[in-house]
Amino acid sequence: MGRNTRKRRTPLATKIVAGAAALAVGGGGLVWANFYASAHEDHGGHNRTRSAGAQVATIDCPDVGQKIRDVPDRARGEVDGELATMDSQITNAYQRLATTRRAQAGDSQFVQNSILGPLKDRRKAIIDRIQLEINRAGGKADDNLDELAGCQGRPADQQNGGGQDDGQNGDGQNGDGQNQDDNGNGVAGPVADDFIDINDVQPNSRNSRNGLAANGDGGSTGTFVTDCGVNENNLFNSDNLIAAPGVDNGAHHTHDYVGNQDNDAFSSDEDLANADTSCQNQGDKSTYYWPVLRLQDGTQEFDANDQGGGAEGNIGKILKPAQAELKFVGSQQGDVVAMPKFLRIITGDAKSFTNGDANANTSWSCSGFEDRQVTDKYPLCPEGSQVLRTTNFQSCWDGQNIDSANHRDHMAFVQEDGSCPEGFQAIPQLQVRLAYDIPTPTVENGQVQNPYAVDSFPEQLHKPITDHNDFINVMDEDLMNEVVDCINRGEDCQ
Structure with a gap:
């Protein structure tokens, strides 16, 4: 697989870490x-x-x-x-x-x-x-x-x-902690306790305080689907243009990108506006990205020795989605307004394992079991069922800013009644549904064989709760108006 090959600046701190990581690599990843x-x-x-x-x-x-x-x-x-x-x-x-x-x-x-x-x-x-x-x-x-x-x-x-x-x-020496099992891969996590049989998940049990779906029977009930593929162009990098602009390897894990094809840490708004797009509708140059899933099967990927990849414990075969559905929906309480161009939204928290779940917005499931959602476990799906990652983005905008200092305060989730908090207005809600064909890992005697896992910061141990999703709106004005009109008219468009 390839990656974005734009010449990249590397800050001194990253060079220092790279040297340390090189000493820690063994068997394709960090030695545990x-x-x-x-x-x-x-x-x-x-x-x-x-x-x-x-x-x-x-x-x-x-x-x-x-x-x-x-x-x-x-x-x-x-x-x-x-x-x-x-x-x-x-x-x-x-x-x-x-x-x-x-x-x-x-x-x-x-x-x-x-x-x-x-x-x-x-x-x-x-x-x-x-x-x-x-x-x-x-x-x-x-x-x-x-x-x-x-x-x-x-x-x-x-x-x-x-x-x-x-x-x-x-010093953390006061409890009886679990030995972190490397499953023979040389990296810390995931472990057997990070997986659950989907049949053991209670239907409709997921806490939905975050990631609430915005649309419903009332308000603006239309939908707009944009087809941007599943990263057939092999655009990967370990940057994060939203959270760490200008910093090489700012994410410390590898992302899949669909939509905008000029997306790395050094892309300006002008670069994004002038880029090619993988979306069928060429008016949508938005960037949609998420951490890759990997099957820890011993495969040496293109980044096996790179920062963001194997040098930071993200090892194994990168799994592309079989399907990536990108859908915009409306508000239960009324019409939506247009997103401003270059609006940035981060949903979920790449550090949820250590930060706690306040910003976690993870939803794992299996096809055919969509009423069973989990936030802190990877599902073990039966034969013929796909692993699903679903994300409902924040859909309330402060009406002024395309970003904020912590990259969160300019956006909010809808409240329980579907309305936006005071001072916020409803915009089309992005919903991302990723479906994967993954061989089901086996768990025996407390060991998991050939696990799959989301790429993560090394210290997050590949926990499923760290899953997250990112979006920058780069739709042209005509297309954004079409999205808004479609949703507000109650139509299903693409």
Whole structure:
């Protein structure tokens, strides 16, 4: 497979991380060497290996980017760059965590003294620079951001509900954490507990507080479908133009792209407007992208030794969707208005495993079982059934901004009654449905064989709850007006 080959700038922080990652690569990915004594216990019909002494499986850092609000426009680029450097620091620290297991076994304070302590100091320096950049640009930086500098270690099976655990001095050595199983692949995750038989999922049980569908029996009931293919052009990169513009490998995982064909970290709005598109309707140059799914079957992909790919634990065969349905729907409460050109929307949270589920917007299911949706498990589908990833984007816009400092505040989900919060107005809601033909992994004795997993930041351990989706509107004015008119008239168009 190919990738976007535009000549790319590489910040110093990324080069440093790349060097560290090269030392950590083994068997196509980050080595997870477990030197802890272990014991077995029966849990839910499976034998699970647990450490006799607690093992720090990953690094949990407060998400500074989601806490930032008042950033003047002229400081946005600098702040986004600093946040991307902070992500690289976490990646580097996780790689050190994953490759120093023997030292950790011999020194209970190794993680705190050699990994988390220095990481806190480096994060504090970046937070200081962020505050300075905001203030220089005429904003008012939050003086409490320093409180977010410290990180903690924690077991793989302890998901953050939004707070911090009570590890002693943040070293994560106080609990009985699960050994992170590499399934023989040399990377951390997914594990058997990340999968569930779709037949064991209760119908209509998914918490729908996020990702509510906007359309219904009332209001604007039309739909508009745009066909942009399934990435037949093999456009892949590990950038994130929305969250980390101008930063090479800002996502630390690989994305599929459909629609706009000039989408990388360095694409300007002018580049997007002048690009080719994979959409059948050539008036739609929007960019639609999501992290790839991979089958961890030993395949050496094009990025097996690259940052964003195997060098950061994202290994195996990239699975393209058999179908990618991109549909815009209306509002239950009335008409929708046009999206502004270059509106950016991120939905879901690539760091939900450590951040908690406040911004998670994951929906996994199987074809034929669409009433059974899960957020924190990968479904095991019966033969002949496809794995489904479905995302309903935020559909309430603040009426002013195409982006915001944390890339979220300018958008909102509809409320329970289908209306937008005060100060927001309804726009067409993007719904993305991806269907995959994936051989069903087998789970035996607490082990999963040939698992599939979403690409993720290394420290997120390929958890299904980290799935996310991104969109930049680059429809021309005539097409956007056609979308709005179709939806408001109650018609089904494409």
